Amino acid sequence: AQTVTQSQPEMSVQEAETVxxxxxxxxxxxxxxxxxxxxxxxxxxxxxxxxxxxxxxxATENRFSVNFQKAAKSFSLKISDSQLGDTAMYFCAANAGGTSYGKLTFGQGTILTVHP
Amino acid sequence: DAMVIQNPRYQVTQFGKPVTLSCSQTLNHNVMYWYQQKSSQAPKLLFHYYDKDFNNEADTPDNFQSRRPNTSFCFLDIRSPGLGDAAMYLCATSRASGSYNEQFFGPGTRLTVL
Structure with a gap:
């Protein structure tokens, strides 16, 4: 069984800053x-x-990068140069590999608001 | 563009009146999933199909059924909707093989039960 925990229900950040x-x-x-x-x-x-x-x-994808700490079982998301379009709910999810398809286990979600 | 399509986007039904939500995909993926998502919560997996093989989650109520007549289409049937079934229903697909098993989501159908 897998569990995923997101401890921040809501976050906010100013445009162009990092969160x-x-x-x-x-x-x-x-x-x-x-x-x-x-x-x-x-x-x-x-x-x-x-x-x-x-x-x-x-992993990195343009302004998005992760800090993956396997021993600590931590997987944080860093958003650089935040944009208004980044306002959303963000879900962390895990997928147990080793099977030909995988079911996602989602965290509770974090609502991110980017302020101008 | 290849995509996951859900119809209708908004569905209103009456308490106890059967309703069917549909999902289609042009990605030719083997696996199709149905999730229930209530406001500001994580999606909850109801069931999934691997090709024609149906896999029900243990805690999915019997009130929820699904059909997959072919690779492209999958339906969610709610036999007797209750007020607690009002939610967003998300369809997703993924390849059976491939290292990432990324899921591609449709836009969802918001179900209102009166």
């Missing part, structure tokens, strides 16, 4: 994948960034 969203997880799997999904208000959920657990290098 970090926290996520911790627990899994008994050796091979798993971690994701951050973004769900803007009234819009569909989209993938922001993903990390394979066996890769030590932190």
């Amino acid at each position: 970090t969203l926290s996520c911790t997880y627990d899994t008994s799997e050796n091979n798993y994948y971690l994701f951050w999904y973004k769900q803007p208000p009234s819009r569909q959920m989209i993938l922001v960034i993903r990390q394979e657990a066996y890769k030590q290098q932190n």
Whole structure:
């Protein structure tokens, strides 16, 4: 069984500044994948960034990067140069690998508001 | 563009009146998922299909059923909606193989139960 915990229900940041969203997880799997999904208000959920657990290098996607600490089971998301369009609910999710398809376990979500 | 489409985007039904939500995909993915998402909460997986194989979550009420007549389409049937079933219903797809198992989500159908 997997659990994913996001301890920050809400966060806010000024436009152009940097914000970090926290996520911790627990899994008994050796091979798993971690994701951050973004769900803007009234819009569909989209993938922001993903990390394979066996890769030590932190994933980056433009302004988005993660700090993956495997031993601590921590997977935080850093958003640099925040933009108004980053306002959304962000979900951290884990997917146990080793099977041909994987079910996502979501955290509770963090509502991020970017202020002008 | 390849995508996941959900119809309708908004559905209003009456207490106890059966309702069907639909999902279609042009991604040719093997796996299709149905989630229930209540306001400001995480999506809750109801069930998923791996090709034609149906996989129900243990805590999904019997009131919820699903059909997948072909690769492209999947339906969520709520046999007797209760007030507690009002929620956003999300459809998602993923490849069966591939290292990332990323899920692609549709825009959701918001269900209101009167």
